[in-house]
Amino acid sequence: MAQQNGVKPVTAVQKLRNMLADPDKIVVCPGVYDGYLARIALLEGADCLYMTGAGTTMAKLGMADMGVATMNDMRDNAAMIASISPTTPLIADADTGYGGTIMVGRTVTSYIRAGVAGLHLEDQVVTKRCGHLKGKQLVEEDEFVSRIRAATIARQQSGGDIVIIARTDALQSLGYDAAISRLKAAVEAGADAAFLEGINTREQAEQLIKELDGTPCLFNNVPGGVSPDFSVQEAKEIGYKIAIYPCLGIEVVYPAIKKACRQLFDGGKVESVEKDGKRWSPRELFEVCGLNESMEFDRQAGGSAYLTDA
Template identity: 70%
Template sequence: MAGDGLSTNGTTHLTAVQKLRKMLADPDKVIACPGVYDGFTARIALQEGADVLYMTGAGTTMSRLGMADMGIATLNDMKTNAEMLANLDPSVPLIADADTGYGGAIMVGRTVTQYIRAGVAGLHLEDQVVTKRCGHLKGKQLVSQEEYVGRIRAANMARQASHGDIVIIARTDALQSLGYDAAISRLQAAVAAGADVAFLEGLTSRAQADALIRDLAPTPCFYNNVAGGVSPDFSVQDCREIGYKIVIFPALAMEFVYPAVRRAVRMLLDEGRVGAPEEGMGKEGERRYSPRELFEVCGLGECMEFDIKAGGTAYANGA
């Protein structure tokens, strides 16, 4: 069975969550995760060789619902997207936002179970109220430490009962309103309740980052690099020097797609065209791409090969 680390031909392989745990245990590895929000952006990241993907909750909310990240997405919205992303290439671990767990202890347990069954390798749970908001906005409201720790305990219980595995990342947004000491207390309690990784959202300085790594040791820590957010723009190398094990760039796809699509729409509306294929040749991103080129990113070649090997004739003469 795949869950036992065996492939159908009996050879041993690592599951996605086993790979993620191995990376966390590697003292020389910093896990750098590009943020993706749909199948196309995930396929692009996979094509470029990303060894771990991160599913952004904000990006999922905006792409699936067309709404801002204000606690609008439900478990079904998030799980459906995560399942699709995790199974584009099941050998590549996916870390996915799970917000607050979408309810009380029973609902948190259901969320964790659903993510495990979807093939997600890691998730993070936070201590905001259910009607949460993006961690880099003001005015966040928190549940009590007891309720937060209950969420993590419920997640750990569900993991144990599932006969599967998932890396549980405990996130706290307490720094903004309660201060550093309270945030650390919450993370320490979450780790004691079963969390594998600690995530202090919204830190504002290198000094806080250094203190976090020191105060949470030996628990691996997680950094969120949000363009224009409240936290420093730490590079992967910065995170390595500080001592982080995971660094995500959740808005990576969104922040580059936005100006490119906006520019193309503006050209269409103002000039009545989107640019000729010969214009800007040699400049990546400044030419138009054929359907075949775009389909190749999403597995056209593999689909054709599969059909031919199965005896199909639909693509015998190419596509």
Template identity: 65%
Template structure:
């Protein structure tokens, strides 16, 4: 338990909060997919109590490349660490792709994510040159290799003497069918995975069957706009039997048309007129306030600084 230095009382850590949320039978955990500090700050400002760092969004925002297995452990861990520490009280679940190598590398990935302040991560069974789970042509490692990834993750967690929620993801549905995917899910849970994640579910009936077959292991649902799976709301996912639902493309999907339109207007009309038509223009100060301007100024004043004593 973390200690509050001001009064000596203890409060739960972010990962303890996440585990308590998973154990709560009356709730479903809905996580917006964020990919940088700005989108994470907006989600936090709106009151989200769990965040999800999307691997696809991280790859596109950090590297400017499609989600084709090009992001490294350092790319992902650095981004996750920054997001997780914007508010250490809020749990962050982060994509960890394949674990970025063999058992030793998977162990290093888990240790690095834990030290970065990440509360949960998911590891999948694609080959190292993976691709987005909602694209075709995915290749898988053998079940034994996948099971060893999960075992390595659990071993690393124990060795680090800390905690992180280990989510086992399988992309086997597309090529091996439901029973083949379930064989892998069961192997992952046997090795100590906390949560089961079947990627690419194609119907409500399959989703219900999956949650039933995996019980009592909690299950995660991936809602990808325009992807292979049904467009469940958080409450619909709960009704099916899921404990966690992530919306990895939520922010990307909103940002893309808005930015594209504004840039097009700037090029064609001299300035982004659609922003003007919205009836409101955001000043730099207002935008900075999303990212903690007031808190930083208050901190400076409280520490005896004078740079912001007259405001900004």
């Protein structure tokens, strides 16, 4: 990153660490899975983004979140999203790390080089499933800890930085005590933050924060899942430092596109996607994705393609 006036700009990962260190801050991350959603979230004021693994699998592969996305699928999507605003932190799902310790190390290094500010690694088997589905299978605690240890070693050897978030799905099948044991062991191995998936009650969440005193904890808001639908304010009051909303885009896009398709197929015309009684023009939609900035860049470089307004 280029220096300005002799001062090195703060990197995205350092911004994320600063946010986590701020006692009055909760990091709120809208879930995005493509560049268009990321652009919209940024225009609306997001200061941190979350790349959802479920959304990436659905959007890029057209498949449910059943462990079918590869490291390359996830890394490439994360790199694209991170590149849109390189100084805005992006936290990205890294699933199980996609293999043994060597592969976990490769995944972490790849995410660092892709510009990702934070990632989470979980304790499911490689053929994983969404954390809010039943029947999840877990690796032993020692194997989970080895994944976290591999991540911290890879981070150190890379010469870069990334916030490592340890996620456990043990609550459903092994119980609260086993889940806490795994998170504490992961933090001891070098994880920066903890993520207990599938929290059941506010009391359980408060107990988590108490037991992991000093370790930033992440809340995963999945409406219709197994956890309470905490608002940002509620999550902050409980003591969470990060709140991710992975279904934000998935949930609202489905009914909107479904409705528009029904209007087209049943009535021959889309009527609903309007603002102030008018449809959105291509120009307005392209502006969401940096049309004006791209045209100005071309002009500054001496290009002639956009001397007249588009």
